[in-house]
Amino acid sequence: xxxxxxEIYKKVIVCERCPRLVKYRKHIEFGWRKPITGFGDLxxxxxxxxxxxSLHGGNRTGRVFTGDKSGDFLFKALYExxxxxxxxxxxxxxxxxxxxxYITDVVKCPPxxxxxxxxxxxxxxxxxxSELDLLKKKKVILALGKIAFDGVKSYLSSKGIDMKExxxxxxxxxxxxxxxxxxxxxxxxxxxxxxKLEYNEFVxxxxxxxxxxxxx
Numbered sequence: 342x343x344x345x346x347x348e349i350y351k352k353v354i355v356c357e358r359c360p361r362l363v364k365y366r367k368h369i370e371f372g373w374r375k376p377i378t379g380f381g382d383l384x385x386x387x388x389x390x391x392x393x394x395s396l397h398g399g400n401r402t403g404r405v406f407t408g409d410k411s412g413d414f415l416f417k418a419l420y421e422x423x424x425x426x427x428x429x430x431x432x433x434x435x436x437x438x439x440x441x442x443y444i445t446d447v448v449k450c451p452p453x454x455x456x457x458x459x460x461x462x463x464x465x466x467x468x469x470x471s472e473l474d475l476l477k478k479k480k481v482i483l484a485l486g487k488i489a490f491d492g493v494k495s496y497l498s499s500k501g502i503d504m505k506e507x508x509x510x511x512x513x514x515x516x517x518x519x520x521x522x523x524x525x526x527x528x529x530x531x532x533x534x535x536x537k538l539e540y541n542e543f544v545x546x547x548x549x550x551x552x553x554x555x556x557x
Contacts, residue, residue, distance in 0.1 A: 349378075349468060349471045349472060350379075352468070353449055353468050355376075358464040359460070359464050363450070365450070365451060365453050366400050369401055372400065375403075377399040377403065378405070378449070379443060379446075379472050380404055380405050380444050380445070382439050384478050385441050385442050385476060387443070387479075387551075387555060388444075388445070388482045389444045389485065390444075390482060390484050390489045391405070391447070392447055392448060392485070392486050393446050393449070393457055394451050395451055396451040403432075403433050405445060408431065411529050411530070413429070413430075415528050416428060416430040418543050421547075422548050423440065423551065424442040424547065425437060443476055446489075447469050447488060447491075448488075449465050455529075470495075470496050470499060480521065480554055481522075481550050481554050484524050484525070485527040486529075487509040491509070507522075509524050511525060512542075523546070
């Protein structure tokens with residue numbers, strides 16, 4: 342019998358497979374300081390995947406993309422596009438709910454310099470792959486950044502899909518049967534402050550996905 346999402350979550354939050362990440366996530370004095378699970382609507386058709394939580398964001402608050410500038414950007418955009426009931430994601434107790442959207446990370450712990458090692462990505466692949474398997478209604482996967490994109494490529498490769506020629510490109514999409522893979526720059530301050538990723542551009546991408554791929 343397959344695992345439930347709650348069973349996966351229970352396994353994720355006690356994981357200590359990567360000594361470097363276990364040590365690094367303790368660098369803050371207070372907060373969650375454990376691996377981060379996915380969050381959102383389990384019947385979602387839009388799945389958003391990031392690379393890893395930040396040290397003072399998800400690692401502190403206990404929820405993916407919550408408590409940092411990247412999360413502020415993402416959830417405001419999700420609210421404007423109609424995927425969230427709130428434009429702010431502050432804590433796990435803030436009442437925020439996602440609609441037709443689920444968010445998770447390829448790596449479940451914050452890595453130093455926001456750069457997970459290949460071995461750490463591989464160690465976490467069981468979790469992200471299990472999450473994606475259980476999200477049965479997924480139609481669009483939106484990968485934020487190359488690490489997230491490569492994680493999705495690995496997942497699809499495990500399903501027998503030839504991904505050799507598939508490359509990360511900003512605002513690009515690929516079709517695999519009934520599933521669409523979109524890619525975008527990550528909404529980190531490094532990208533948003535330099536205007537590499539514009540807020541209105543990202544909202545329009547979400548609206549485009551909603552209008553063209555998620556209509557009943």
